[in-house]
Amino acid sequence: MLKQIDKPAAITFIPVISVGRDLDELAKEFKWKVFQDQDDLGPMRCAYLETKAGTKFVVFQYAYRSSPKGIVDIAIPSGLDNLQVAIRDIVESLKLGDDDFAVREVRYEDVA
Numbered sequence: 001m002l003k004q005i006d007k008p009a010a011i012t013f014i015p016v017i018s019v020g021r022d023l024d025e026l027a028k029e030f031k032w033k034v035f036q037d038q039d040d041l042g043p044m045r046c047a048y049l050e051t052k053a054g055t056k057f058v059v060f061q062y063a064y065r066s067s068p069k070g071i072v073d074i075a076i077p078s079g080l081d082n083l084q085v086a087i088r089d090i091v092e093s094l095k096l097g098d099d100d101f102a103v104r105e106v107r108y109e110d111v112a
Helices: 023-030 083-093
Strands: 002-004 013-019 035-039 042-051 056-062 072-077 101-103
Touching: 013 056, 013 083, 023 042, 023 056, 042 083, 072 083
Parallel strands: none
Antiparallel strands: 002 042, 013 072, 013 101, 035 042, 042 056, 056 072
């Protein structure tokens, strides 16, 4: 069960997963609204969400013409105590299979 939430204040989100799914199709499947927002890299389309277990995250796609179609990024709050548990919670909530996502090649500890 996923709940759409307002953009959390004072939380820095760090991208951790790229998912080979279309943002609008995910929004339709899970009944979210997609909003326009901006981060330090530019404009994006996104949905801020929370899992039943309380994991907050954002599903987004940058709003550039060069942004790959059919791929969204998932970002979680920086500084989480258990990164693996948060990712597992999100993956299960979105009903993603092994073929749907790839973990980014970045050390979470370096940016948290």
